[in-house]
Amino acid sequence: MGTFRTNQNNANIHKLNTLISTVIVIFLLNLSLQIWLLYTALNYALEDNAQIATIAFIGSLVIFIICLGFLYYLPTGKPAENDH
Amino acid sequence: MASKEENNKKKWKQDFPYHKQNSDLVNRREFAKMLTFVSGGLTFGTGLVAAKANLFPKKKVVGEHLICAKSEVPIGGTRSFTLKDSDIPYILVHLENGTFRAYEQKCTHLSCSVYYEPGTGHIICPCHKGVFDANDGAVLAGPPPRKLPKLSVIERDGSIYIAAEEEKSTI
Known part of the structure; x- marks a missing residue:
């Protein structure tokens, strides 16, 4: 590999740190949404509104898939000095 | 440090x-x-x-069920009952305006047993001070998230019958 990526990494030494923090914040936001959906599903299902529980489940599933997708963006760690 | x-x-x-x-x-x-x-x-x-x-939806109340004679529940009085093949407790309330109302006796917050406070028109949950309107079961105060599930009361020949509530309840 050329020196471009190495120089980029040297120029932005906090890049991985920012990236993983961002991903974690997005995960936490997603989880908050899912907790809200679970609460809503329970609340409405107990009131015999089953269709809302179904929609909440679909929403929760979509958020879970988004979370799985974000795992792709997790940095694998800083490359070793001789790894280029 | x-x-x-x-x-x-x-x-x-x-x-x-x-x-x-x-x-x-x-x-x-x-x-x-x-x-x-x-x-x-x-x-x-x-x-x-x-x-x-x-x-596995909640079982609906099917048909009409005889609860008691009208004279057995004085004004401001209540009567607890359960239906055949069900263990859900219900409460029949004789309101001060002369009408009868029937609700599930379980608070919608944490299923504590609710009671009618005579003279106030309020159904109270003693656990966390939830207050329901005795006229329609709506939440007036406290933590309950939903109104009390209601049954339809039918007065016929001096007796009280209950049946499933016709209208769809909403939050």
Whole structure:
């Protein structure tokens, strides 16, 4: 590999740190949404509104898939000095 | 603030020889993976709720059921009852305006047993001070998230019958 990526990494030494923090914040936001959906599903299902529980489940599933997708963006760690 | 050398001498540090550089990046990755796992758990839980609501819906009250004679419940008085083949407790309330109302006796917050406070028009949950309107079961105060499930009361030939409520209840 050329020196471009190495120089980029040297120029932005906090890049991985920012990236993983961002991903974690997005995960936490997603989880908050899912907790809200679970609460809503329970609340409405107990009131015999089953269709809302179904929609909440679909929403929760979509958020879970988004979370799985974000795992792709997790940095694998800083490359070793001789790894280029 | 203690220096690194001082910290290393402390007993807790010897018991838990944990180094900052080890927890820097790798453990945050594990944390992110754990969050995804929790996300899957929440999805599973919501799925269970949806499955329960769709596949095993709450049994409706079918037909009319004789509860008691009208004269047995004085104005401001109540009577608890259950229906055949069901263990859900209900409460029949004789309101001060002369009408009868029937509700599930379980608070919609944490299923405590509710009671009618004579003269106030309020049904009270003693556990967390939830207050319901005795006229339509609506929540007036406290933590209950939903109105009390209501049954339809039929007065016929001096007797009280109950049947399922016709209209769809909403929050």
